[in-house]
Amino acid sequence: MRKLQLKYWLEPAGSHGVWGLDDYHFLPFLFGAAQLSPLTRPRPLTIHNKDYVEEFKDKYFYYGCIDFINTVKTGAESLRWHSPMLDDISGVKTWKKIEEGMIKMYKAEVLNKLPVVQHFMFGNILPCPAGVTPVYIESENDSDHVHHGHSHGHTDEDDSCCQDAVHSTYGDCCGIKVPSAIAASAMERKKNHNLIPFD
Template sequence: MDPDVTAVPHMPSAAAQLPPPLPRPAAQAQTRITDGQALQRFLSSQAARNFMGFLLALNEAVRGKAASDPCHVSPAVEALLEMLATLSRWVDEVPPSQQSLRYGNPAYRVWAARVAGAAEELLAPVLGPALQAYAAELAAYLPGSFGNAQRIDYGTGHETAFAALLYCLANAGAVSEEDRQALVTRVFAAYLTLMRKVQTTYWLEPAGSHGVWGLDDYQFLPFLWGAAQLIGHPHIRPRSIHSADTLEACSSDYLYLAAVRFVRHVKKGPLAETSPMLSDISGVPTWDKVNKGMIKMYQVEVLSKLPIMQHFIFCSLFGDF
C-alpha cells in the first residue's frame, strides 16, 4: 500500500485524550468485534479515537528522540521492564523441541502457558497496591501480546494487544504523561527484543502475513514510532536503510533501523526482493512523510482489518463502543 495514502476509511480523527474517571473493573475482559458491522461501530467510536490518540501521543513523545536520550523512568516503567526481562529468562528455561519443522515449535506452548498462568502475578508490581482491582482484566491482555499458543503464530494483532495494555495502564494512572517517551524507547523496545527472541527460538508462524508484499511479517509499530524518532535527523534519511554500516551503527538507538536490520537478518536476499514495500518507502524524501504514511497505514492495515480485530480484547479501562 502507498505509504502516503490520503484516505482512512471509517476511522475518526484521533484526539489525544483519555476518558475520565476510572471505571469499575469489568467482570470479564472479552472480545466484542464479531463481524464487519461491529468493527465499523468500533472504528467510529470514542474508544477508537482515544486509543489512536494514545498511540499518537507516544508518537509525538519520541519525535526526534533516540533510545539513548535521557527520559523519565517511573517505578511502573521499571516494573514493566523487569516483567519483560522475566519473560526473556523463561524463554531460556524452555528450550525449543528438537524437530525440523520450519515454523511452530511446540515448546512455545509451554512458554505461553507459563505466561498465561502467571499474568496477574506479573502485572501486580506494575499496578502497585492501589490498582490491584484491575489485575484480572488487564491480565487478559498479556498472553495475547506474545502470540497465539494454539496456532503458534504472532502478528500485528498481538503487537496491538501489548499497545492496548500500555493504554489501559495509562488510563488506570499506573503510568503518566511523563512516561510516554520511556514507554516507547524503553518498554516497547524491550518488548521487541523479547519478541524477536521468542520468534527465532520457537519460529512462530507469521499471523495474517501478506508475505513479501506486506510491511513486515510480524510487526508494524516499530516502523511508525521509529519513523518519528528519526524526524529531523541530520544524517539518516529513509534511503539510509540500504546502508549496512548505518544499520549496524544506529539500530540500537532507532526502532525503525532495528526492525529493518532484523528483517535483513531473518530474510536472505536483497531488501527489494524480500521486503519490496520497505524498499519502496525508502524512496520517500523525509521521515516526517514516512511517519504520516505509517499512521494512516496502521489504521487501514491493522485497526480496520476484521481478521485482526476480531481477537481484540475490551475491558473497562479500554472503553466500550
C-alpha cells in the same frame, strides 16, 4: 518477541508475504518513523546501507527492524527483493512523511481489520464499538461450537483449535499453514532439512 519467533519459528498470522512491512511487527516501524521524524539526517534511503544500519540499529527502532529483517530473510542481498514495500518506503524524502504514511497504513491494515482487532482487549481505554457481538465462551459441557464461520470440535484430550475443524480453508483464528521466514531461514541453515519446512 524476536527471541520467541526465533526459538519457536512462530508462523505469521495474516501475512502479506513480501508485500508487507514485516510478518510480525508493525508498531516498531511506526514508532521508529516517529522517533526519526524530527531528524533530517540520517535520510530514509540510508536503510539500504549496511554501515548505517549497523551504526543505528541500537539507537533507532526503524534501523533495528531493518537489521532484523536483513538477518532473517535469506537468499537476497537487497530489500528490493525480499521486502519491496520497505524498499519503496525508503524513497520517501523525510521521516515525517513516512510517519504519516505509517499511521494511515496502521489504521487500514490493523485497526480496520476484524481478524486483527477481534483479539484486542476492550475496556475503558479502548472501548468496544457498539453492535459488536459478544465473544462465545465455551463452558465445560460444550463439545463443539461455531467460531468465525467454521466449527471447532473439542475433546477433553485435545485443546487444539483446529484438530477437528470442519471448514475448507483456515480461518485467521486458526493460523496459516505457511512457514515463516524465520522457519525457512533456520531450515536453510540445517544440512539435512525437509524440503517443506512445516512437514
